[in-house]
Amino acid sequence: MRALVISPDSPTGLTFAEANEPQPLANEALVCVHATSLNRGELRLLTIRPKGWIPGQDIAGIVERAAADGSGPAVGARVVALVDEAGWAQRVAVPTDRFAVIPDEVNFVSAATLPVAGTTALRVLRHGGDLAGQQVLITGASGAVGRFQIQLAREQGAAVTAIAAARHAEDLRSLGAKQVVESIELAEGPFSLITESVGGQSLALAIERVAPGGTIVMFGSSSGELTPVGFRQFVPGHEGARLQTFAYYTSGPAIGADIAPLLALVSAGRLETRVSLTLPWTDIAQALDALRQRSFSGKAVLTIAG
Secondary structure (H helix, E strand, O other): OEEEEEOOOOOOOEEEEEOOOOOOOOOEEEEEEEEEEOOHHHHHHHHHOOOOOOOOOEEEEEEEEOOOOOOOOOOOOEEEEEOOOOOOEOEEEEEHHHEEEOOOOOOHHHHOOHHHHHHHHHHHHHOOOOOOOOEEEEOOOOOHHHHHHHHHHHHOOOEEEEEOOHHHHHHHHHHOOOEEEOOHHHOOOOEEEEEEOOOOHHHHHHHOOEEEEEEEEEOOOOOOOOOOOOHHHOOOOOOOOEEEEOOHHHOOOOOHHHHHHHHHHHHOOOOOOOEEEEEEHHHHHHHHHHHHOOOOOOEEEEEOOO
16 A cells, blocks of 8 residues: 655655555554544654654545454444544554544535544643633644634633734634733733643743643643743632643543544534645645645645545
8 A cells, every 4th residue: 555654865755655555453443544634743753763664643534444353343334533643644543442433415525524523622721620711822823723612612611812813803703702912911811721732832821821730731742931930920819720631632532532523523514624625645745844844724635536
């Protein structure tokens, strides 16, 4: 089968190659991949993984061989999954607790946006508990995770303040943000939940805006800056607040069980999956360049030839 593999000698760091066919374990189904979405974290993986390694985490496709242990759907089912690696290939073996069946109303491209970004948004928000009537602050709100967080927090009845450039304001309000401001300095708290993906000064200012007993969930550091944190930042005025770290790959089992309700929301028209760029996987260089330049809001998806 064909796959995109790490190739340090290539201008893109990737090349097409013939790869070994996956050998599924008893609890794994063999999936023929039709679409895969790109994640910013994969840019780093491209620089640290060895030659010949196959990237790719978000995949959507059709079950070609059902799991031998009888778990999961039958051959022919349309599924979406999160895998640790090897998604940028024509076929991949997937543990059945890592995928969900795609409703008829949802296409492969849309479904492929959900595994990393959608489940990250869902699981980060869970750290805030019951969000009904709560004030929620979302930094980096114009990215894929931020956009999902706005919509999911809206679904739960939260009042959302989003941090994003002015050009995104109208769009994010249409998703459910009550207020959109260009910098965290302009955000008026206190907030019972702050989702923080920027780090550095943004995280320091988030501490100043968290409500007593509230939660700041750190799930990224796009600024690359460190944040000095001390006890006096929390008192007075922020007593009992906590800093919570989150990483999707260590933050809960059976991720397919979280993809399923996201698919249901998409199917019902209550969750938008913004696909800003759809390209055949032969155009991987163009897709990676757009991702590095942050030239779009939402997700980039590659379609994979069978």
